[in-house]
Structure formats: C-alpha cells, structure tokens
Amino acid sequence: MAIDKQKAILFGAAAAVRLLLFTAFPSLPNLLTGRVEISTPVTSFKRLQEGLFLYTHNVSPYDGGVFHQAPLLLPLFSLLPNPSTQPFATNLLYTIVDLLGASALMQIAESGQSVSSRLFTSPRKALRWSNIAIGASFLFSPFTIATCIARPTSALANFFVLSSIAKATQGASITSILALAFASYLSFHPILLFPPLLLILYDAYAGSSKGPSNPLAFSLVHIGGLAAALGMLLYLSAILTGSWEFLAATYGVRLLLPDLTPNVGLWWYFFTEMFDSFREFFLGVFWLHILSYVGGLTIRLRQQPLFVVTSLLGIFAIFQPYPSIADSSLYLALVPLYRHVFPLMRYSFLASSTLLYASFLGPAFYYLWIYAGSGNANFFYAITLVWSLGLSVVVGDSLYAVLRDEWEVERPEMRGKEVRRI
Amino acid sequence: MPPSSGLRPPSTPNSNEAVTIGSARMAATAKSLPPPESKDAILTRRLVILSFWAIVLCLGLPVWWKTTAIYRADLPLQVMNDWAEGKTCRPVFPLRIAFEAPALPLQDAQHLLRTTQHALDDLNEFSAHHLRLMPAGSPVAANTSQHSQGMTVQDGVLHNKPDEDVAMLIRLVPGESGSTPRAELQSYSPTLEVYYTSNQIPSSSSTSSPLATFIAHELQKMFAEEQATLAYLLSTSSTAHNSKMKSLSPETASALERQSTRAFKYAPTYHLTFSLFSPTASPSEWEIESALQEYISPLLQSLSSISNFTVDTQVQLYATFSPSIHYPEFDAPSNSWTLRREDLSGFINAAEWPLSPSIGAGPTVNFVLYVPNPSQSPLLVKENGGNSWLVPQWGGVLILNPEPSHQNNGTAKILTQESLRPAMLTFSNQLFSLLGLPQTPSSLPLRLSTLKRVRAAALLFSASSTLGALARLTKALPSISIPDTVAKSVDQTIIHLHHACSDLRAGKFHGALEHARIAEAEAEKAFFERSMVGQVYFPDEHKVAVYLPLLGPVAVPLVLAALKELRSLRTRS
Structure with a gap:
C-alpha cells in the first residue's frame, strides 16, 4: 500500500509540475517548440500543426515538404481541440504519455531484469534504487520535462519504446511486439531494438513454466508478428493518405537527410560540409555504423539483453540522424536501472559534468550563432560534439562497468582489484 | 600470443578507452599467467568480430560500390570523333537550277543546257558547291530528289508544285532589243532572265557557245560570294576540309571574317x-x-x-x-x-x-x-x-x-x-x-537561300566540333560521370547530323537547317550538362582526405581485431 501511495504522490507531483508549467507560462510551450535541441524536423510539434492543417483541409499533408511525421498521428491530433486556442487537451495528453512512460519504466525496474536475467545474476544485485526513485528520475529529469512541454512526437515514440521493453520483461509477446511496431512506425530506428527485445522475450518465455522452445521457431513467429503489425500500420497510413507517398516523406527523410536543420546530433554539420558526390556513400556509412552495434552488442551481452537495449538507446541518442534531447532523456531514464554497476564506472564525474556543461552552453552558443551573429555554426557544432562525447562516455563507461561486473562472476577473486589492459 | 582471459567487449568503432579494454589481469600479479580463456568467451569474441565484419562486407562494400561508382554512360566516341574530324560527312551543296526555254525547241534547249553545264563545270573550282542545271518542270528533275516532294500525282497527271529545293530558275527569253545576251535577275523571285537572239543558240554540233559561256559566267558570278563564304566556313571550322578547299584570297577572307564577326550567332x-x-x-x-x-x-x-x-x-x-x-x-x-x-x-x-x-x-x-x-x-x-x-x-x-x-x-x-x-x-x-545575309546577289530569295545553306553548314560544323570536344573531354577526364541524358543528347545529335548531312546532299536545304539546328541545340545541351562538370577538379588524392578521417579510426580496431583473431586461430591449429 505504501508503494501505491508513493506512486500516486509521484505521479500527482509530476503531473502537477507539468500542468503548472503549461498554465503558468503559456508562452513556454511555443518557446521550447522552437528550440532545435528539442524539436527536430521529424518530430517538431509546429510541423505537426502544419501537417494537421493541410490534413483537415483535405490537402495531402506531405505537400510542401514541411511535415515528415507518421500519418496516423494526424487523426489522433485532429480529435483534439486546436492547441493554439485550447491547449489543455494536448497538454494533458502529453502529461499522460509521460506518466504512462514512467509507469512502464517502473515495471521494468520491478522485473529486476537489470540485475538478474535468466542467464546472469549480478553479484551486486542488492545495490539498487527503488522503483519510485527510478520513476522519479525520469519524471523530474529536466530533459523529460522540457520534452513534454515542447510536445515533440518523439515523446510518444519514447512511451512506446518503454512499454515495449516493459511488456517484454513480463513476457507479454503480443503487446511488446505491438508497442515496438508503434515505436518503429513513429520514429523508424527503434526497429533495431528488435533483436535484444526478442532475447528478453525468449528468456522470459524459457524461464516460465512452459519450458524452453525452439529458438528458431520462436524468433520466426515474432518476426512475423512484427512484420504483420508494421504492415498493418503502414497499410492503414496508405489508406488514410490515399497513397504511398508518405513513405518517402517520413522514412525517406530520416534515411536520406534532406533537411539539414541543426540539432544536437552529428549528422547535420557533417552533411552540410559533404561533397555532393560522396553524400550517398556517407549516408550509407552513418546508417551502417548505427546498424553495426546491434549485432555486436547483442552477441557480446547475450546474458543481459536489457542492457543491450539500454546501450542501443544511448547509441541512437548520439548517432541517429535527427536526435534531440528527448532521445537522451529516454536513455538517461534507463541508466539508473544499472545503479549496481555505478561503483565500477570510472568516468561518472567527467560524463555528468560534460553533459551539464553542454546543456547550459548549447542554447547559449546557438543564440550566439543564430541571433547575436557573433558566433558561427562551429560554435554550436562544437557544443553538440561535447554533448555527444558526454553521452558516449556514459555509454562506454557503463558498458565497461557491466562487462567488469560479468567478469567478476567468472573470476570472483578479482573483485575490487585494479584491472589493466594488456 | 594467445590472448589471455577476461574481458573482451566488442570492438566498437566509436570506441573510447573503456570499451576497447582488452583482456585484463591483476596489476599486482603481473608476472603470473592469467587462467586460460573459456571456450565460450572465445566463441563469443569471434562471433562479435564476425558480426562487425559481416556488416562491413555484406552491406558496407555494396553501399560503397554502388554510391561511389562513377556512372559513365556509353558514348559513341569514335563516331563523335569522326564527326568532329569531318570524316563522316563531307558537306556538299548541290544547287538545282531549273532551266526554262519556252521559245526553244526541246532538242535545242537540252543541248544548250548540256553545254552550259559543261561550261559551268569547267568554271567551278569548288567541288563541294556545284550547280546542276535541269530542265524546268521535268519529272526527272524532280525525281532526282529522293522524296519527290515537289511532285504530286493527281489523276495520272504530274503537277509541278513550286519546289523549294530548286534554288533558282533560268528563263531564256528571246529578245531582239538591247544588247544580247544580257541577264536580269529579278529582285523578289529567284529567277534569272536571259535575253538572247536566235543566232546565239548553239548548233547541235558545237560543244560550246557564247550563250552557254555567258550563262555559266553569270551563274558563277552570282554564287561567288556564297562559295567564298562556304569555303571560308570550311577552312575555319575544321582542318580535315582544308585539302579540298578552294583557295581564298586574303582580302576575301578578311572581308568574310569581318562579316561573320559582325553577324549574330544563329x-x-x-x-x-x-x-x-x-x-x-x-x-x-x-x-x-x-x-x-x-x-x-x-x-x-x-x-x-x-x-x-x-x-x-x-x-x-x-x-x-x-x-x-x-x-x-x-x-x-x-x-x-x-x-x-x-x-x-x-x-x-x-x-x-x-x-x-x-x-x-x-x-x-x-x-x-x-x-x-x-x-x-x-x-x-x-x-x-x-x-x-x-x-x-x-x-x-x-x-x-x-x-x-x-x-x-x-x-x-x-x-x-x-x-x-x-x-x-x-x-x-x-x-x-x-x-549574316550575304551582300550579293541582288535577288532577296536567293540571298535568303544562301543564308540558309551557310547557316546549315555552320550549325553542322559547330555541332560536330562540340561532339568532338565532348569526346575529348570524356577521354581526358576519366573521373567525371556521364549521365544518361548526355548519352541521349549525343545520340540525338548524331541522328540529326546524319539527317542534316543527307539533306544537304539531296539539296534539301531547309530540312538540313532544321536538323542542324536541333543537332546544335542537343550537342550544346550534352556538353554543358551540369552534373558532369561537378567533379572535374576532384583529383584522386582528395579521396584520401574524404575517406580517411572518418573511416580510418573505424577501420583500425576492426582490422586489428580481425588480424589478432586470425593469428590466434593459426597458432592454435
């Protein structure tokens, strides 16, 4: 009962903070919506409004080349009253999405997958934060709150990713796959989470009373399920917009990066400087770079698939074409699940100070470049490099810590000793 | 040296130090050998390395191949060069001149025609440009053009439509007054009227006559400027034609040059x-x-x-x-x-x-x-x-x-x-x-048709030399891409050049001008294709600068890990 009460207080407080910010500062949502750190061309709420306007006036929302988001968002948002005059419904929707995401995150924490999976149990499993603390770290993270206020559609994708993981830890194949399909439908790259999620599901299935099944048949069934769910969503979209042109306008944009609006990622600057003739090649290189982590991490960390998912989300937050702090907030929400390896991490101070440094200086440098005119694009690009460096230090350091943790199971006598690379 | 036990995380390309930590051992007992690696760990490590290499080889290589391959559409280089060197088409300008002598008996008229033609051939020094006389309205005359478009068969009777391919008409008019023979060129129709007295008609036995010579001289005079212009054009446009050129006096050449610099490009x-x-x-x-x-x-x-x-x-x-x-x-x-x-x-x-x-x-x-x-x-x-x-x-x-x-x-x-x-x-x-209309002769239609021939020839040469330039460019710069549109334009140019050339040969100068105009436009389009010149100044060394900064750091751990693994495989076996 105490837990439930704490949970209610947490959710109530989180909702109150959000609704208070929405109502006390009515200009804040619009201000944050315009920030490049939060709104990217593929998630921006402003662009969604544009698409919505075209959609409600019976014009193809992709005419004009501004709107790049999934078509099924349109009927959902067209049900809500106009956010410029009556923003409450929209605000409430985003608040609820955040709370549901937090609830899914707490389910993940509850499952204990992070400390003991089917094949591996950490020797430090006693050291962990409570579900409430983990939920609070997500709900009260300034990145999450800023994302919620700015209302990019990546908030929805984050929710689907979290619930997909949560359902996978519970072994609920159908809902997990469905949520993953939604997440991939909304923002494309979560489909790369499928292999580790499949492992989580398989572990849950094998660990349950039903006993182990044929891995091949298991994965084929789930691949089929994912394909069917995605196919269904895409087909519905095609019916809705009347043609398949939305594919090029949504996933085509994510794949080919025609819009070079600055963001916190690494792609935009690189591709503004790129020789035209090498553009396609480096698009391929960048995408393959992301893709290459999936196989390696999944094989190496077979025993801890949830950590593979976490690390992949961190890698997406750094290396995807249109990252925003919404992606970082999702990754940073999952990191506290690994409280037990924090003592093994060596660069926590460096990582946290780098991230703080970047989050304070990023907006300042953007201002210097765009508004004051006293800086240039390199200012902002440098700070996004620092930001990405901070995130990759977290990813790398946690990876090291988890591997070290695994290694100590194998060689208990090494516990607490210094290691050296040979 | 077989790697010792312990951590072997995947060699991730974004590696920082923490990720690529290799096997580890206690600092204190550095001298004691660590325990051997388990079979599972070795297998996992190999699978991880394999998974990275699989992506590089199965996806990376095809992407690299596909996206950096320079697309070069096939161009008929030899044909293009032949055009530029004037091997394919030797432009000739056969002018058909109708010969009408209503007052003469057919026999005499034909004889006169033959002797005049002889006289003309003797006078002409410029083989590419020749005047050919033919009896007016004769079906033979019209049929010499391949498509007898001047003639229509109607009710079994041949009707002679005004044939635009006939350059001019000579009409022999018996005239007793004034000095004879004398010629009058009409200003607004391509007709030369020649007045003669009956005693000037050559007898059927003679092979030359003053009248025939007179007509031939008149014609030669009329077309002298056109011949000079064409000769000048041939001499300036291509080296290959020089040999069979009629030589031009320096004054004529400079006059023609002045005239051509004065005129607009077509x-x-x-x-x-x-x-x-x-x-x-x-x-x-x-x-x-x-x-x-x-x-x-x-x-x-x-x-x-x-x-x-x-x-x-x-x-x-x-x-x-x-x-x-x-x-x-x-x-x-x-x-x-x-x-x-x-x-x-x-x-x-x-x-x-x-x-x-x-x-x-x-x-x-x-x-x-x-x-x-x-x-x-x-x-x-x-x-x-x-x-x-x-x-x-x-x-x-x-x-x-x-x-x-x-x-x-x-x-x-x-x-x-x-x-x-x-x-x-x-x-x-x-x-x-x-x-660029010529100054002579005085008849406007004749000047216009001269302009037509000159323009057609000029366009033909210009399109051919553009083709040659494109062929040389293609050979000289193997790194530029040649899109399909260029190949298509080149094909169109060649087709239209062929048509223009054969039309010239057949004396259909209007059609020749049309085709030459299209050929010229297509050739220019092909030569100035925008996407072709983008990479002209992109030497191969620059590619190192493009590939190395990004791919180098990624490749080093990948290659080193693979090498190490291969070496351990060999020592083990």
Whole structure:
C-alpha cells in the first residue's frame, strides 16, 4: 500500500509540475517548440500543426515538404481541440504519455531484469534504487520535462519504446511486439531494438513454466508478428493518405537527410560540409555504423539483453540522424536501472559534468550563432560534439562497468582489484 | 600470443578507452599467467568480430560500390570523333537550277543546257558547291530528289508544285532589243532572265557557245560570294576540309571574317527592340507600329523560314549621352554638329539607357533611333557625314535629324510613318547584316537561300566540333560521370547530323537547317550538362582526405581485431 501511495504522490507531483508549467507560462510551450535541441524536423510539434492543417483541409499533408511525421498521428491530433486556442487537451495528453512512460519504466525496474536475467545474476544485485526513485528520475529529469512541454512526437515514440521493453520483461509477446511496431512506425530506428527485445522475450518465455522452445521457431513467429503489425500500420497510413507517398516523406527523410536543420546530433554539420558526390556513400556509412552495434552488442551481452537495449538507446541518442534531447532523456531514464554497476564506472564525474556543461552552453552558443551573429555554426557544432562525447562516455563507461561486473562472476577473486589492459 | 582471459567487449568503432579494454589481469600479479580463456568467451569474441565484419562486407562494400561508382554512360566516341574530324560527312551543296526555254525547241534547249553545264563545270573550282542545271518542270528533275516532294500525282497527271529545293530558275527569253545576251535577275523571285537572239543558240554540233559561256559566267558570278563564304566556313571550322578547299584570297577572307564577326550567332528566335531616344521631351510619339508593319514585317515574313522574330518598342525621353564620349562639336563648313568616329562605339549609354541585354531565350537585336536636340541638329558623323552605324552583334543606331521644315516650330511632337521611312530602311539593311545575309546577289530569295545553306553548314560544323570536344573531354577526364541524358543528347545529335548531312546532299536545304539546328541545340545541351562538370577538379588524392578521417579510426580496431583473431586461430591449429 505504501508503494501505491508513493506512486500516486509521484505521479500527482509530476503531473502537477507539468500542468503548472503549461498554465503558468503559456508562452513556454511555443518557446521550447522552437528550440532545435528539442524539436527536430521529424518530430517538431509546429510541423505537426502544419501537417494537421493541410490534413483537415483535405490537402495531402506531405505537400510542401514541411511535415515528415507518421500519418496516423494526424487523426489522433485532429480529435483534439486546436492547441493554439485550447491547449489543455494536448497538454494533458502529453502529461499522460509521460506518466504512462514512467509507469512502464517502473515495471521494468520491478522485473529486476537489470540485475538478474535468466542467464546472469549480478553479484551486486542488492545495490539498487527503488522503483519510485527510478520513476522519479525520469519524471523530474529536466530533459523529460522540457520534452513534454515542447510536445515533440518523439515523446510518444519514447512511451512506446518503454512499454515495449516493459511488456517484454513480463513476457507479454503480443503487446511488446505491438508497442515496438508503434515505436518503429513513429520514429523508424527503434526497429533495431528488435533483436535484444526478442532475447528478453525468449528468456522470459524459457524461464516460465512452459519450458524452453525452439529458438528458431520462436524468433520466426515474432518476426512475423512484427512484420504483420508494421504492415498493418503502414497499410492503414496508405489508406488514410490515399497513397504511398508518405513513405518517402517520413522514412525517406530520416534515411536520406534532406533537411539539414541543426540539432544536437552529428549528422547535420557533417552533411552540410559533404561533397555532393560522396553524400550517398556517407549516408550509407552513418546508417551502417548505427546498424553495426546491434549485432555486436547483442552477441557480446547475450546474458543481459536489457542492457543491450539500454546501450542501443544511448547509441541512437548520439548517432541517429535527427536526435534531440528527448532521445537522451529516454536513455538517461534507463541508466539508473544499472545503479549496481555505478561503483565500477570510472568516468561518472567527467560524463555528468560534460553533459551539464553542454546543456547550459548549447542554447547559449546557438543564440550566439543564430541571433547575436557573433558566433558561427562551429560554435554550436562544437557544443553538440561535447554533448555527444558526454553521452558516449556514459555509454562506454557503463558498458565497461557491466562487462567488469560479468567478469567478476567468472573470476570472483578479482573483485575490487585494479584491472589493466594488456 | 594467445590472448589471455577476461574481458573482451566488442570492438566498437566509436570506441573510447573503456570499451576497447582488452583482456585484463591483476596489476599486482603481473608476472603470473592469467587462467586460460573459456571456450565460450572465445566463441563469443569471434562471433562479435564476425558480426562487425559481416556488416562491413555484406552491406558496407555494396553501399560503397554502388554510391561511389562513377556512372559513365556509353558514348559513341569514335563516331563523335569522326564527326568532329569531318570524316563522316563531307558537306556538299548541290544547287538545282531549273532551266526554262519556252521559245526553244526541246532538242535545242537540252543541248544548250548540256553545254552550259559543261561550261559551268569547267568554271567551278569548288567541288563541294556545284550547280546542276535541269530542265524546268521535268519529272526527272524532280525525281532526282529522293522524296519527290515537289511532285504530286493527281489523276495520272504530274503537277509541278513550286519546289523549294530548286534554288533558282533560268528563263531564256528571246529578245531582239538591247544588247544580247544580257541577264536580269529579278529582285523578289529567284529567277534569272536571259535575253538572247536566235543566232546565239548553239548548233547541235558545237560543244560550246557564247550563250552557254555567258550563262555559266553569270551563274558563277552570282554564287561567288556564297562559295567564298562556304569555303571560308570550311577552312575555319575544321582542318580535315582544308585539302579540298578552294583557295581564298586574303582580302576575301578578311572581308568574310569581318562579316561573320559582325553577324549574330544563329538562334532560332531573335528579339528585335526598336527604341526611340531623345535628349529632350520631344518627339514623344512615333508611329512605329504602322512603320514596322509597312517596312519590317515583310522582311521578317521572308526571314521566317530561317528564324522567328519577336518585336518590341520603347520610347525614352531625356536620354543623355554617355559621359565617356566627347561632346558633339560644331563644324562650321558643313553647318552641322559632328560626332567623332571613335566615339561611336561609346555612343550607346549602356548605364542609363534601358536596353536589356536579352529577353527570354534568344538574343536581342537593338535598333536605336536617336533624335538629337534641335540646338545640335543636324548631328552627323564627322569623318563621312553619315548618320547611322552598326554595332557588331548588338544592333544598329541611326541619328534622325529633324527635317529643316520642322525646325521652325521646334522638333515635331510626332514622328510620322513617313519620317520614319529612312530609318526603317536603314534598320532593315542593318538587320540583314546582323543576321549574316550575304551582300550579293541582288535577288532577296536567293540571298535568303544562301543564308540558309551557310547557316546549315555552320550549325553542322559547330555541332560536330562540340561532339568532338565532348569526346575529348570524356577521354581526358576519366573521373567525371556521364549521365544518361548526355548519352541521349549525343545520340540525338548524331541522328540529326546524319539527317542534316543527307539533306544537304539531296539539296534539301531547309530540312538540313532544321536538323542542324536541333543537332546544335542537343550537342550544346550534352556538353554543358551540369552534373558532369561537378567533379572535374576532384583529383584522386582528395579521396584520401574524404575517406580517411572518418573511416580510418573505424577501420583500425576492426582490422586489428580481425588480424589478432586470425593469428590466434593459426597458432592454435
């Protein structure tokens, strides 16, 4: 009962903070919506409004080349009253999405997958934060709150990713796959989470009373399920917009990066400087770079698939074409699940100070470049490099810590000793 | 050395130190050997390395191959070079001249025709350009053209339509008055009338006759300028034709060069702009529309088989001289104001007078009518007292001095059609020069058809040499891409060049001009393809700078891990 009460207080407080910010500062949502750190061309709420306007006036929302988001968002948002005059419904929707995401995150924490999976149990499993603390770290993270206020559609994708993981830890194949399909439908790259999620599901299935099944048949069934769910969503979209042109306008944009609006990622600057003739090649290189982590991490960390998912989300937050702090907030929400390896991490101070440094200086440098005119694009690009460096230090350091943790199971006598690379 | 036990995380390309930590061992017991690696760990490590290499090899390589391959459409280089060197097409200009002698018996007429042809052949030094006589209206004559388009068969009777492929008509007219033989060229039809007396008809036995020689000389004289122009064109456009060239005297060559630098480059459409400039407020109106209708339109009509024209007009008041020229000086002996000859080129005040360089696709031909201030009238050119001149490849200028009768009450407000007449006549002459119309012969249709042949040949050469340049470019720069559109344009060019060439051979000069025009346009399009030149200045060394900064750091751990693994495999086995 105490837990439930704490949970209610947490959710109530989180909702109150959000609704208070929405109502006390009515200009804040619009201000944050315009920030490049939060709104990217593929998630921006402003662009969604544009698409919505075209959609409600019976014009193809992709005419004009501004709107790049999934078509099924349109009927959902067209049900809500106009956010410029009556923003409450929209605000409430985003608040609820955040709370549901937090609830899914707490389910993940509850499952204990992070400390003991089917094949591996950490020797430090006693050291962990409570579900409430983990939920609070997500709900009260300034990145999450800023994302919620700015209302990019990546908030929805984050929710689907979290619930997909949560359902996978519970072994609920159908809902997990469905949520993953939604997440991939909304923002494309979560489909790369499928292999580790499949492992989580398989572990849950094998660990349950039903006993182990044929891995091949298991994965084929789930691949089929994912394909069917995605196919269904895409087909519905095609019916809705009347043609398949939305594919090029949504996933085509994510794949080919025609819009070079600055963001916190690494792609935009690189591709503004790129020789035209090498553009396609480096698009391929960048995408393959992301893709290459999936196989390696999944094989190496077979025993801890949830950590593979976490690390992949961190890698997406750094290396995807249109990252925003919404992606970082999702990754940073999952990191506290690994409280037990924090003592093994060596660069926590460096990582946290780098991230703080970047989050304070990023907006300042953007201002210097765009508004004051006293800086240039390199200012902002440098700070996004620092930001990405901070995130990759977290990813790398946690990876090291988890591997070290695994290694100590194998060689208990090494516990607490210094290691050296040979 | 087999790697010792312990951590072997995947060798991730974004590695920082923490990720690529290798096997580890206690610092304190550095000398003691760590326990051997488990089989599972080795397998996992190999699988991880394999998974990275699988992505590099199975996806990375095809992507690299596909996206950086330079697409080079196949170009018929040999054919293009042949065109440029003039091997494929040796342009010939067979002019068919109809020969009509209504007053002569058929036998005599044919004999005369034969002897005249002989005389002509003897006179002609320029093999590419030959005149061929044929009896007028004979079906044989028409059938020599491959498609007998001049003839239609109707009710079993041959009707002779006016055949545009017949260059001119010689009509023999018996005339007793005046000196005979004499020839009169009609100004507005391609007809040469030759007056003769009956005793000048050669007898059937003789192989030459004064009349035949006379006709041959007349013809030769008429086409001398055309032959010279074509010869000049051949000599300047390509080296391959030089051998069979008729030699040109230096004077002729320089005259032709002057003429060709003066004329506009050929375009399917020209814009004509007629502008009235005045330094004062008057004249503020001119009856340009009716003047154009009267004096210019008929010309444009007759030129329409070669190019199209659009016309616009403007009036500009208070137009001042350009500050760069000398102010007109008063010349007391002739009671006139004079402009110095060297100032004529700066007369056009390009900075202030609204003469746009080009409207739309084609070039603009400007005609400027300048009415000087009454206090400076008449305004003339100092050296020769003229009042008009031509600006090469730009247009013509005429100073219209108000007539003395008007000077009593100042300059007339309106320039009437009648007062515009001299200006329009000058402008039409200037237009002919600017379009490259030859000076002789006096018959306008003949001059037009000469222009047609000259233009067709010029376009043919220009398109061929563009093809050659493209072929050389393709060979010289193996790193540029050649899109399909270029190949298509090249094919079109070659097809149309072939048509143009065969049309020339068949004497169908209008068709030849059409095809040569298309060929030229396509060749230019192919040569100036935008996407082709993008990579011209991209040497191979630059590729290192493109690939290395990003791919180098990624490749090093990948390659090293693979090598290490392979070495351990070998020592183990």
